[in-house]
Amino acid sequence: MMIPRHLRTVLCAVALAALSAPAYAQLTIDMTKPSFEPVPIAIVDFAGDGVGGEMATVIRNDLQNSGLFRSIPPGSFIERNVNANAAPRFPDWRSVGATGLVVGQVSQVGGNLKVDFRLWDVVAGRQADGLSFTSQPNNWRRLSHIIADAIYKRVTGEEGYFDTRVAYVSETGPLNNRSKRIAIMDQDGANNRYITDGRTLALTPRFSPTLQEIVYMAYGENNGPPRVYLQNVDSGRRELLGNFPGMSFAPRFSPDGTKVAMSLSQDGNTDLYEMDVRGRGMRRLTNTPAIDTSPSYSNDGTQIVFNSDRGGTQQLYVMNAGGGGEKRISFGDGRYATPVWSPRGDYIAFTKIMGNSFGIGVMRPDGSGERLLSNGFLVEGPTWAPNGRVLMFFKQQPNSGGRAGSVSLSAIDITGRFERQVPTPTDASDPAWSPLIPQ
Amino acid sequence: MRMIKAFAAIAALMFIAACSNNEQAAAPSGTTVTPGSVADFRQNVGDRVYFDTDQSSVREDGRQTLNKQAAWLKQYANYQITIEGHCDERGTREYNLALGERRATSVRQYLIAQGIPAARIKTLSYGKERPEVVGSDEGSWARNRRGVTTLQ
Amino acid sequence: MTMKPFLTRLLVLTALAMPSAAMAQQGAYIDDRLNQLQQSITMLTGQIEQLQYSNQQLKAQMEKMTADYDFRLDQLEKGKGGGGGAAPARPAPPQQNAAAAPPPAAGGAGADQMYHDAFKLLQDGDYAGAEKGFKNFLQRNPHHVLAGNAQYWLGETYYARRDYQNAMTSFAEGYKVYKTSPKGPDNLLKLGVTLAALNRKSDACAVFSRFSQDYPKATDLQKRRVDQERQRNGCG
Numbered sequence: 001m002m003i004p005r006h007l008r009t010v011l012c013a014v015a016l017a018a019l020s021a022p023a024y025a026q027l028t029i030d031m032t033k034p035s036f037e038p039v040p041i042a043i044v045d046f047a048g049d050g051v052g053g054e055m056a057t058v059i060r061n062d063l064q065n066s067g068l069f070r071s072i073p074p075g076s077f078i079e080r081n082v083n084a085n086a087a088p089r090f091p092d093w094r095s096v097g098a099t100g101l102v103v104g105q106v107s108q109v110g111g112n113l114k115v116d117f118r119l120w121d122v123v124a125g126r127q128a129d130g131l132s133f134t135s136q137p138n139n140w141r142r143l144s145h146i147i148a149d150a151i152y153k154r155v156t157g158e159e160g161y162f163d164t165r166v167a168y169v170s171e172t173g174p175l176n177n178r179s180k181r182i183a184i185m186d187q188d189g190a191n192n193r194y195i196t197d198g199r200t201l202a203l204t205p206r207f208s209p210t211l212q213e214i215v216y217m218a219y220g221e222n223n224g225p226p227r228v229y230l231q232n233v234d235s236g237r238r239e240l241l242g243n244f245p246g247m248s249f250a251p252r253f254s255p256d257g258t259k260v261a262m263s264l265s266q267d268g269n270t271d272l273y274e275m276d277v278r279g280r281g282m283r284r285l286t287n288t289p290a291i292d293t294s295p296s297y298s299n300d301g302t303q304i305v306f307n308s309d310r311g312g313t314q315q316l317y318v319m320n321a322g323g324g325g326e327k328r329i330s331f332g333d334g335r336y337a338t339p340v341w342s343p344r345g346d347y348i349a350f351t352k353i354m355g356n357s358f359g360i361g362v363m364r365p366d367g368s369g370e371r372l373l374s375n376g377f378l379v380e381g382p383t384w385a386p387n388g389r390v391l392m393f394f395k396q397q398p399n400s401g402g403r404a405g406s407v408s409l410s411a412i413d414i415t416g417r418f419e420r421q422v423p424t425p426t427d428a429s430d431p432a433w434s435p436l437i438p439q
Numbered sequence: 440m441r442m443i444k445a446f447a448a449i450a451a452l453m454f455i456a457a458c459s460n461n462e463q464a465a466a467p468s469g470t471t472v473t474p475g476s477v478a479d480f481r482q483n484v485g486d487r488v489y490f491d492t493d494q495s496s497v498r499e500d501g502r503q504t505l506n507k508q509a510a511w512l513k514q515y516a517n518y519q520i521t522i523e524g525h526c527d528e529r530g531t532r533e534y535n536l537a538l539g540e541r542r543a544t545s546v547r548q549y550l551i552a553q554g555i556p557a558a559r560i561k562t563l564s565y566g567k568e569r570p571e572v573v574g575s576d577e578g579s580w581a582r583n584r585r586g587v588t589t590l591q
Numbered sequence: 592m593t594m595k596p597f598l599t600r601l602l603v604l605t606a607l608a609m610p611s612a613a614m615a616q617q618g619a620y621i622d623d624r625l626n627q628l629q630q631s632i633t634m635l636t637g638q639i640e641q642l643q644y645s646n647q648q649l650k651a652q653m654e655k656m657t658a659d660y661d662f663r664l665d666q667l668e669k670g671k672g673g674g675g676g677a678a679p680a681r682p683a684p685p686q687q688n689a690a691a692a693p694p695p696a697a698g699g700a701g702a703d704q705m706y707h708d709a710f711k712l713l714q715d716g717d718y719a720g721a722e723k724g725f726k727n728f729l730q731r732n733p734h735h736v737l738a739g740n741a742q743y744w745l746g747e748t749y750y751a752r753r754d755y756q757n758a759m760t761s762f763a764e765g766y767k768v769y770k771t772s773p774k775g776p777d778n779l780l781k782l783g784v785t786l787a788a789l790n791r792k793s794d795a796c797a798v799f800s801r802f803s804q805d806y807p808k809a810t811d812l813q814k815r816r817v818d819q820e821r822q823r824n825g826c827g
Contacts, residue, residue, distance in 0.1 A: 176569060176570050176573055178569075180568070204532065225563060249537075265537060265540045265564070268495070268541040268544025268548075268562075270541075291534060293533045293534055307533070309633070311640045312636070331641070337534050338533065353530070353531070378529075398575035399528075399574050399575040399579070400575065402573050405575065429532075545626075552622050
């Protein structure tokens, strides 16, 4: 797999020799259990080079924000100067309530940054994990996320999701003349940058599986109809995906990145099509006198879930990826929209519109086991973290007195236990969570 | 000859009726706008129609507005027009784009049925992205569910 | 007369205006009709979807109920006939304790109640509760006419929880002790399926191969099921 330029790094990871035999007893958490306590974890500022403290801060935020960890405030630490290459004084860490302890050492090696970190199981008094990374010095934030992912994986047994990006729509200006631009940031809000210039409305960004490209929908200059664009994230070069007489929108990549499904509107009728990204061939997927939109491929690429009002109200349907075999899967009260297939394949997340409130929920791909995770005046547009355990969506507060209500991003785990706002520099909507950044 | 006279009389009556109609429409505005201008269209004809929740068929009050639009557009045939379709905020972004398009198309079809050439009319959906009124109440939503005829 | 051409023009104009207005009206009418038709199609589509869905739900429910009724009726009939003595002429297979055929019912109404309570728990998905119930029942009424059934369902409580080890033991016990029970064929089939789940394919195949020999009068459904399982596990 080719690695995008902005991600290219001298990156290598080596397992550190365990300072004691590994024991996998205490430091674990089962996310699927109906109730659990967040794991209390102490993360010591990494020793050595100047970024050590900042790296520890990034790791603390990542883990704390997942809702599965409780970061013990560094002020309460008894043992302050921990040697990253020797066993810590376990009783000191037990007495501050830590179950896990993370220590690290940063050093410069030949112009590169070398980071050793160890995760200690404080209760068992054993090393649980130890890795050494080498990378370019300006990559310290990524290294921090990668370490946080390693800790998350070691403790939960699930893949991490911290070394990822989020594309979203940045909104500024009055509601009736708002500027909407595509922006990309790290999952924790750092490194925010704008991908479109804001001259025309740009909406619904989606990542390609390699993160090299995004597809989105933007209006043309001078009242031009909305079209789907494919844009290289590094070079900024963008191209039109098909030139059709009507509006094209709601694009989404297939899991292998070779196709983009989207909606085309002609004479007020909206159907689904699939474009071959390389050959630009277009294939029709649905043909009904109804609105068919918001397509999303299954994780294995064999099916597509989408939104249609062919039965009078918006409902969710599943069909074969090449079209055909359409089957309605949503039968609860209310309207269903924006279905998104989990990267694990076990759930479909959706927006549900019920009278005066909106909800974010999940159901099994056959429509069973529907569960609402969050609701509010307006919550919309879920997107999956690559591990299929966390969702991000956007939340709009009601407008009042001619003033626009704020629009912001939120993240929630699929148990619905832990919801938090995701910080963005401006109002934000329509998040799209990237896969893990290729290492 | 008598028949011709009778027709002439009817035609004259229709002509007068048409004139008085125009005057009636122009009278309440009070301001002086150039007939045939964009301002004339907006003030004296009405450039927008409203829709019911989740609906895209033109309502009775909308039909009257569109009848007037059609008459005006026939008179001033130099204008190309774009129908903008809009929705309230109580729907999802992508679906509302499609719904706005459906609304714009239903206005377009109505105008075509009234004799406006299809080639003169384009459509453009803004979904819920460009509300007319900034408010989260039924009154604001009712005004945001609209089709707006813009002149070029 | 200068008036005349003017009048003629007016006339022509009027005449032209009339049909075009009429056409416009007709066009609008057709549009309306189309919209109405489309709306009713949409409505019907929605209703069909809903009906199909509730139909599906009802069917699933019916199947469950029918299975339950069949089972109960079966039991009633067997109970009347003195139970268990239907096919005593069956050849005894090797290494099989043929003396295990259940004699006529031992327990009374209390035993029946116990069995049905446990069965209810099973239906409700309370597998742990059902396990306890069936075990109690078997302990007190090992020769009851329903004992073979209880042994089979006990195995099912484990199987449902993917506790294949205990499921295997339970089904194997069922085969050994209650071979001629009405649940015998199901029990043997499930023993094979459980062995397959434990990745003991050759054992599973051996069990399936006994089926036709031990239960020549099994239902077509059961026979088909065995054939499917043999295929799935690549039995020769």
